[in-house]
Amino acid sequence: MKKIDKSKKFLIVGLGLLGGCYAMALKKKGYYVSAITKEQDDVDYAVSQGIIDCGSTDVDKELVENADIIVFALYPHTFIEWIKTYGDLIKEGTILTDVTGVKGCIVYEIQSLLKPGVEFIAAHPMAGREVSGVRNSDDSIFKDANYIVVPTDKNTFGAIEICKELGEILGFARVSVLNPEKHDEMIAFLSQLTHCIAVSLMCANDNPGLVFYTGDSFRDLTRIANINDDMWSELFLSNREALLKEMEKYRNTFNRLYECVKNNDREEMRSMMRISTERRAEFNKRYQDL
Amino acid sequence: MKKIDKSKKFLIVGLGLLGGCYAMALKKKGYYVSAITKEQDDVDYAVSQGIIDCGSTDVDKELVENADIIVFALYPHTFIEWIKTYGDLIKEGTILTDVTGVKGCIVYEIQSLLKPGVEFIAAHPMAGREVSGVRNSDDSIFKDANYIVVPTDKNTFGAIEICKELGEILGFARVSVLNPEKHDEMIAFLSQLTHCIAVSLMCANDNPGLVFYTGDSFRDLTRIANINDDMWSELFLSNREALLKEMEKYRNTFNRLYECVKNNDREEMRSMMRISTERRAEFNKRYQDL
Numbered sequence: 031m032k033k034i035d036k037s038k039k040f041l042i043v044g045l046g047l048l049g050g051c052y053a054m055a056l057k058k059k060g061y062y063v064s065a066i067t068k069e070q071d072d073v074d075y076a077v078s079q080g081i082i083d084c085g086s087t088d089v090d091k092e093l094v095e096n097a098d099i100i101v102f103a104l105y106p107h108t109f110i111e112w113i114k115t116y117g118d119l120i121k122e123g124t125i126l127t128d129v130t131g132v133k134g135c136i137v138y139e140i141q142s143l144l145k146p147g148v149e150f151i152a153a154h155p156m157a158g159r160e161v162s163g164v165r166n167s168d169d170s171i172f173k174d175a176n177y178i179v180v181p182t183d184k185n186t187f188g189a190i191e192i193c194k195e196l197g198e199i200l201g202f203a204r205v206s207v208l209n210p211e212k213h214d215e216m217i218a219f220l221s222q223l224t225h226c227i228a229v230s231l232m233c234a235n236d237n238p239g240l241v242f243y244t245g246d247s248f249r250d251l252t253r254i255a256n257i258n259d260d261m262w263s264e265l266f267l268s269n270r271e272a273l274l275k276e277m278e279k280y281r282n283t284f285n286r287l288y289e290c291v292k293n294n295d296r297e298e299m300r301s302m303m304r305i306s307t308e309r310r311a312e313f314n315k316r317y318q319d320l
Numbered sequence: 321m322k323k324i325d326k327s328k329k330f331l332i333v334g335l336g337l338l339g340g341c342y343a344m345a346l347k348k349k350g351y352y353v354s355a356i357t358k359e360q361d362d363v364d365y366a367v368s369q370g371i372i373d374c375g376s377t378d379v380d381k382e383l384v385e386n387a388d389i390i391v392f393a394l395y396p397h398t399f400i401e402w403i404k405t406y407g408d409l410i411k412e413g414t415i416l417t418d419v420t421g422v423k424g425c426i427v428y429e430i431q432s433l434l435k436p437g438v439e440f441i442a443a444h445p446m447a448g449r450e451v452s453g454v455r456n457s458d459d460s461i462f463k464d465a466n467y468i469v470v471p472t473d474k475n476t477f478g479a480i481e482i483c484k485e486l487g488e489i490l491g492f493a494r495v496s497v498l499n500p501e502k503h504d505e506m507i508a509f510l511s512q513l514t515h516c517i518a519v520s521l522m523c524a525n526d527n528p529g530l531v532f533y534t535g536d537s538f539r540d541l542t543r544i545a546n547i548n549d550d551m552w553s554e555l556f557l558s559n560r561e562a563l564l565k566e567m568e569k570y571r572n573t574f575n576r577l578y579e580c581v582k583n584n585d586r587e588e589m590r591s592m593m594r595i596s597t598e599r600r601a602e603f604n605k606r607y608q609d610l
Contacts (some may be wrong), residue, residue, distance in 0.1 A: 094344075156535040163352040176533055206532060216533050218527055223396060224537040226581075227517055228575040232596035235509055235566075242606075243466055243506050245446040250540045255600040259593035263586045270581055277578050281571075284520040288567050291516075291560055296553045304547035306522035310545040316532075 033192045033201060034099070036060050043112065045072050045085065048129045049103035049161060050167025053081045058169070064093045072164050081164065094119040099196070102128040105261060105290035106136050106268050113143050119254045122147035127156050127193055128187040131179045131217060132268040133210040141184050149191040152180040153197065154213065156221075169201065177202035180213045218272035223280055226264060226273075228255040323482050324389070324489060326350050331387035333402065335362050335375065337449060338419045339393030339589040340457025343371045343492045348459070354383045362454050371454065385407040392418040394442060394550060396426050396558050403433050412437035417483055419445050423470045423500040425558040425580060431474050441479040442470040443487065444503065446511075459491065461482070467492035470503045508562035513570055516563075518545040 042049045045067035046234040053063045057080060065085035067073060074087035086093060094100070094116065094281065102109050104132050109130060120126070130136055137152045144150055157175035159166060177197035181190050190207070197205035208216065231248075266273055283302075290299040330346050332339045335357035343353045347370060355375035357363060363375035376383060384390070384406065392399050399420060410416070416438065420426060427442045434440055447465035449456060467487035471480050480497070487495035498506065521538075522545040556563055573592075580589035 067349055113472070119490065120579050156533065158535070175535065180534055189377045210531070212509065213533075216530050220530060220534050224521070224541045226536075226574065226577050227521070227541065229593055229596040230570060230577055231514070231517065232599045233575040233576075234570040238599070238602065240506050240510060242494070243468055243498070243503075244510050245448070245465065247518075247544045248510040250543055251514045251517065252600055252603070253540055254537045255583040255606070257593050257597055259590040259597065262593060263589045266581055266589065267584060269584060270584070274578070274581055277574075277581065280520060280524040281574065281578070283524040284516065284567075284571065284574075286523075287516050287520055288564070288571070291556055291567065294557060294560070296557060299553045300549040302523050303519055303547050303552060306519040306545045307547055307549065309522045309526075309528070310542055313542070314527060314546070 032195060034061075034190070034195050038062075038098045039096055040064070041066065041093055041100045043067075043100060044103035044105060044108075045076055045082070045164045045165065046103055047162045047166055048155065048157075049101065050076065050081055050164035051155075051157070051169045051171060052103065052129070052200065053103050054167055055169035055172065057081060057083075059199055063269070064097065066090060067164075075166055081167065089119070091117050091119055095121050097124060099125045099127065099192070102126065102130070104130075105264055106130055106132060107227060108263065109136060110139055110143075113140055116147065117143055117148075120145075120148050124148050124219050125189055125192055126150040127153050127196065129153065131221065131265050132214060133217075134214045135268040136274075137180065137182055137210050140208055141182060149186060151185050151190045151193040152182075152210070154178045154180060154217070155197075155200070155202065157202075160254065162258055172201045172203075174203050177205045178213060179205065180208045180210055181207065182210060214269050214272045215276075218269055218276040222266060222269060222273050223276045225257060226266075226277060227253050227280075229257060231255065308315075321483060323478070324351075325487050328352075328388045329386055330354070330389045331356065331383055332372070332393060333357075333390060334398075335366055335372070335454045336394035337452045337454065337456055338445065338447075339391065340366065340371055340454035341445075341447070341459045341461060342393065342419070342490065344457055345459035345462065346575045347371060347373075349489055354387065356380060356383060357454075366454055369576055371457065379406050379409070379434050381409055385411050387414060389415045389417065389482070392416065392420070394418075394420075395554055396420055396422060397554065399426060400429055400433075403430055407433055407438075408435065408608060410434075410438050414438050415479055415482055416440040417443050417486065420444065421511065421555050422504060422558040424562075427470065427472055429498050431472060433547045439476060441475050441483040442472075442500070443483050444468045444470060444507070445487075445490070445492065447492075450543065452548055460493045462493075467495045468503060469495065469497045469548050470500055471497065474499060504559050504562045505566075508559055508566040511558060512559060512563050513566045515547060516556075517542055517570075518542050519547060521545065 039062045042065040045065045065082045076082045157171040179193045329352045332355040335355045355372045366372045447461040469483045
C-alpha cells in the first residue's frame, strides 16, 4: 500500500536547482507543492512556470504547518541553522527529508534538535547539473540516477518506507539504503574525490591553447571541473576525514603508476591497466551504460 | 585546388579500429581502398561489408606499389619494423601517413629510413572507442573530433597540404598543425595523463558495491579506464619523459588540494575551484559542448 497518497502536501525549503527538480517532479505527479526560498524572483518564476503552487521568502508559519512532508534543499550549515530557528513551527507527524550530499555531519544533529513526533529521514539524490538555480531545474536528471535513503537507528520503519517511496515518485532509476557512515565513505570516493581530480587537472596546466587539441577523455574528466566553490568547499570540509582517506588511497595508486612509467616497468603497468579494465567492464555489465 | 582527387588509391596497413574507420570514410567518399592486415578474417569481413575493395594478410608487393597514399595504423614499434622490412617496396611519389598517438619517438626515425621520393607526413586523429578491431569501426567518431598534422622540418609544403586535406575528407571537425615535440607534450597532458587518472581511480578502491551508488561524475571519469593495456603501455613508455612531467605537475596540484582539505583552508580551496571553473567555462565557450 502506498503511503504518499495524493492528499499529501509538500513544502520545499530552498528552491535552487535540486529543490526545483523535486517540485517539478512532484507537481507532475499531481501533488500540492509549496516553497520557501530566499529570492522573491525565484518564487515568482516557479509559480509562473507551474513548478510550485505557492511560495514565500519569509518562513511562513502557515506553509510550514500545512506541510506533510518537508524537503530541505539547503547547504549543510544553513539546514542546521534553519531547524534551530524555525523547528518549533513544524507540526507533529511531519516527515522531514533532505538532498544534502554529506550525512554524518548533519543527520544526528538535526535529529537531536527536533521535537518529539517530527521525524527526519535523510536522503541523497545522486543527480545534479553544472549549473544552478531553479531556472535550470530539470527533473529528467533523476531518470538514470541513484537515490539513497540514509537512516539512523532513530528512524522508524514507516519513515524509511515513505522516503523510499518518494525516490520512486521522483523517478529515480534505483533506490537504495545506506547508513550515514557508509554513505559518507562512498560519497568521498565516488563524488568528492572525482571532483578533486577534475579541479586538480584543470589547475595543473595554464596553457589555454591545449584545449584546441583535446579528445573526449579530457572533456569527460573535466566536465565537473565547473564547480560551485561555495557549496563544494563546504561539502568537502563537512566530510573531511572520509575524503582525506580516499584522497590518500587514490594518491598512492597514482604514485604506483608514476613509478611504473619512471622505471619502465611495463608489466606492472599492464597489470594495473588490466585491473582497471576488468573493474570498469564489471561496472558496465551492471549498468549497461556502454 | 584539391590534391586528393578520386583517382588516388589508398592502402591501409593495419585494419584495426582506426584503420577500419579510415577505410570506411574513404570508401564512402568514393576512393579505392585496399588493406594489409594480420588476420584473413578481418580482410574477409571488411570486403564483405564494403569497407575495403581488397586486402591481403601478406605484404602484397602489388598492393604496396599501387597505392598513392599509405596509412599506417600500427603500434609504434611495429610501424618502424614494417618500414625497415618492406620500405623498399614503396614506389617513388607515395605519401605515407599514420594514426599513431605518439610522434617524437617514431617520426624522425621513419623519415630517416625512407628512400628518396617517399615522404612520411605524420598525423594524429584524436578519436577512438573503448573497443577495438575492424568490427567496431565507425567513422562517425571523427565527426566532432580533432585531427592534428605533425610535420617535421623535412616535410614538404605539398605533403602537409595533402595531409590536411585528408583530415577534411575523413570528416574531422578541426584540422590543425603541431610539431612533434608540442604534440607529445599536449598528448601527455590531454590524453595520457587522463588515462593514468582513470586507471588509478579504478585501482584505488576494490569495493565492487560502491558502483551501485555512483552518480555521473564517477562514470565520466572512468569511461576510459577500460583500456587496451598492450597498446597504452607502449604509448606511455614511448612518451615517457613528457608524460612524467605532466604527471608531476598534476600530482603537485592534487597535493595542494589535499593540503587545503587537511588544513581546513577553505579560501585556498575555493580559489582553486574558481580557477578550475573559469578554465572549464572558457573551454565550453570555445567548444559549445554544454
